[in-house]
Amino acid sequence: PIPKLHEVFGSYFDVGAAVNKVTIKTQQDLLRQHFNSVTAENEMKFERLHPKEHVYTFDDADRIVSFAKAGGMAVRGHTLVWHNQTPSWVFEQPSGEQADGEMLLARMKSHIHTVMSRYKGSIYAWDVVNEAISDKGGEFLRSSKWLDIVGEDFIAKAFEYAHEADPGAQLFYNDYNESNPEKREKIYKLVQSLKEKDVPIHGVGLQAHWSLFHPTKDEIRDALERYASLGVKLHITELDISVFQHDDRRTDLKAPTEEMLELQAQRYDECFKLFKEFSECITSVTFWGAADDYTWLDDFPVRGRKNWPFLFDTNQQPKESFWKVVNAA
Numbered sequence: 492p493i494p495k496l497h498e499v500f501g502s503y504f505d506v507g508a509a510v511n512k513v514t515i516k517t518q519q520d521l522l523r524q525h526f527n528s529v530t531a532e533n534e535m536k537f538e539r540l541h542p543k544e545h546v547y548t549f550d551d552a553d554r555i556v557s558f559a560k561a562g563g564m565a566v567r568g569h570t571l572v573w574h575n576q577t578p579s580w581v582f583e584q585p586s587g588e589q590a591d592g593e594m595l596l597a598r599m600k601s602h603i604h605t606v607m608s609r610y611k612g613s614i615y616a617w618d619v620v621n622e623a624i625s626d627k628g629g630e631f632l633r634s635s636k637w638l639d640i641v642g643e644d645f646i647a648k649a650f651e652y653a654h655e656a657d658p659g660a661q662l663f664y665n666d667y668n669e670s671n672p673e674k675r676e677k678i679y680k681l682v683q684s685l686k687e688k689d690v691p692i693h694g695v696g697l698q699a700h701w702s703l704f705h706p707t708k709d710e711i712r713d714a715l716e717r718y719a720s721l722g723v724k725l726h727i728t729e730l731d732i733s734v735f736q737h738d739d740r741r742t743d744l745k746a747p748t749e750e751m752l753e754l755q756a757q758r759y760d761e762c763f764k765l766f767k768e769f770s771e772c773i774t775s776v777t778f779w780g781a782a783d784d785y786t787w788l789d790d791f792p793v794r795g796r797k798n799w800p801f802l803f804d805t806n807q808q809p810k811e812s813f814w815k816v817v818n819a820a
């Protein structure tokens with residue numbers, strides 16, 4: 492019999508998968524077997540829940556929550572305030588002019604309150620602010636409408652509104668390139684300053700969109716250590732390990748090579764051993780998908796290039812990576 496991931500790691504952390512309205516059907520059995528947490532891949536983003544000022548569309552998100560409940564799975568909410576997948580009406584006045592800070596904060600508040608109230612008791616943790624930090628050297632926050640219109644305070648406000656809406660929810664700041672030393676320090680500084688101001692923040696989400704050699708094991712360990720020193724929880728929120736290296740532009744591969752799969756297995760082994768080392772702080776490890784039959788990496792960063800980033804193959808069967816991870820437990 493095949494061990495179940497969430498049982499194998501049950502004493503360390505939850506094991507989650509990003510799901511969508513299609514995969515809760517096409518991957519239903521696999522999800523139920525191995526995962527005890529889900530995140531909606533897109534269905535809880537601003538544009539999907541709140542396409543117009545007075546229109547909320549909860550059906551797809553509700554279905555995902557019901558799917559999770561029926562299987563006794565936890566739900567992570569993703570995401571409330573982000574520069575992407577947010578409709579343009581949010582930043583505009585009815586006249587078409589740009590909204591002012593007061594208007595934008597009022598909209599942020601009402602969005603956060605409406606969404607979090609609906610899922611109070613069903614969603615235990617939220618990525619309140621996603622990807623607010625810049626990847627550019629010397630620049631702290633990423634330029635965005637939220638930053639341009641409200642100023643740096645938009646981040647603290649989002650957490651405050653979230654805490655008002657559901658005082659029981661665990662509130663996360665989530666970002667990518669999180670193990671890059673320069674970006675790591677910016678994330679550290681942001682979270683530290685929020686904590687100093689007594690802003691309700693409970694965790695850092697490490698997206699963990701990684702590849703075979705990048706970031707290095709030392710960079711990952713240093714990042715986990717640094718964030719752990721903030722005294723917050725850590726969630727691995729969007730784990731996938733691309734089989735392509737940074738500069739590999741091949742688009743003609745019909746299947747992963749043996750070498751890729753072997754390196755990927757070693758990489759997963761290394762990562763899960765690290766996660767175990769930090770299991771005092773890491774309470775959830777979520778993959779950004781479940782099996783290689785569907786991944787957002789099939790369209791990113793190269794459109795239409797198939798990728799194979801998970802522990803289960805395109806037939807939803809365990810890969811070498813799966814067995815390595817299970818044996819690492």
Ligand code: XIL
Nearest residue numbers: 532533569570621667698729779787
């Ligand atoms: C991605 C989804 O997987 C895609 O389907 C969508 O087209 C774009 O967004 N960081 C995040 C996630 O926080 O929300 C992103 O999800 C992947 C990168």
